[in-house]
Amino acid sequence: MKLTDKKRKDILEAAIQEFREQGFPAARVNRIAELAEVSKRTLYKHFESKELLFQAITDILLEEIAAMPKLRYRPDAPLREQLVAAVRDYIGHLTGEQYMGLNRLVMSELLRDQDLAQAFFAKAAMQDGPISGLIGEAMQAGVLRQAEPGFAAGQLLSMVKHFLVWPQFLMGAKAEVDPDVVISDCVDMFLAHYGPES
Numbered sequence: 140m141k142l143t144d145k146k147r148k149d150i151l152e153a154a155i156q157e158f159r160e161q162g163f164p165a166a167r168v169n170r171i172a173e174l175a176e177v178s179k180r181t182l183y184k185h186f187e188s189k190e191l192l193f194q195a196i197t198d199i200l201l202e203e204i205a206a207m208p209k210l211r212y213r214p215d216a217p218l219r220e221q222l223v224a225a226v227r228d229y230i231g232h233l234t235g236e237q238y239m240g241l242n243r244l245v246m247s248e249l250l251r252d253q254d255l256a257q258a259f260f261a262k263a264a265m266q267d268g269p270i271s272g273l274i275g276e277a278m279q280a281g282v283l284r285q286a287e288p289g290f291a292a293g294q295l296l297s298m299v300k301h302f303l304v305w306p307q308f309l310m311g312a313k314a315e316v317d318p319d320v321v322i323s324d325c326v327d328m329f330l331a332h333y334g335p336e337s
Contacts, residue, residue: 147185149175151199154192155244163193163248190255197245197259203238207269212276218283222326225270226295230303230318239308246308268292274333283333291333298325 153174157166168189172182186192210225212218232238249256268289275288283291302321306314314321 143185146175146177146181150177150182150185150192151195155196155241158193158196158248159240159244163189163251193248193255194258196241197255198262200238200241200245201259201262203232203241204263204268207232210269210273212273212280212282214280218277219326219330221273222270222295222329223322225273226299226322226326227318229269229296230299230322233300233304234307243308268296270296281335283330284336286333291329294332295325295329298328 150171153171154166156174157171161167161170166189168182169179171192172179175182186195207229210221213221233242245259249259271288271292274283274292274295277283278285278288278291299322302314302316303318306312
């Protein structure tokens with residue numbers, strides 16, 4: 140890794156720490172530079188403002204989801220099994236300690252700044268989630284009825300997140316339900332709604 144790339148990475152990690160501890164409005168650029176062990180001038184060479192630094196952190200969050208492998212429908216395996224495995228992996232990623240911490244940091248600022256929130260969600264909407272491709276291909280194969288794949292994936296994931304993501308995100312507590320049971324039930328409800336039209 141080149142020295143400039145390392146410095147940029149160190150600055151981002153320091154900013155994440157400072158934003159988590161102080162919140163975005165109270166975070167200080169001097170403290171970020173100190174934590175990153177770089178001069179303030181070096182920090183500003185990489186990021187011209189605290190706002191641009193925060194935008195770079197929101198991009199990390201979006202990149203983590205974009206980096207998840209896009210799933211393909213496999214006609215040789217039951218769709219239910221494919222969906223259960225895909226949702227389990229996706230929820231496991233969302234509830235991982237690093238992602239959850241970064242998500243809390245970003246969302247707390249998006250609640251405060253509507254312009255930033257609109258920009259973030261516009262970027263997020265351009266991404267194709269890892270499960271919508273699988274659902275879209277299953278629709279093309281005729282094993283699910285035709286609909287908008289992103290919308291259908293959003294419905295499935297919203298059900299699961301209600302039980303397995305939001306309690307942890309908001310209260311820091313794992314849901315008091317069996318994740319496998321929740322995922323199985325939600326997939327069954329999804330399939331009951333989107334099963335092929337006869």
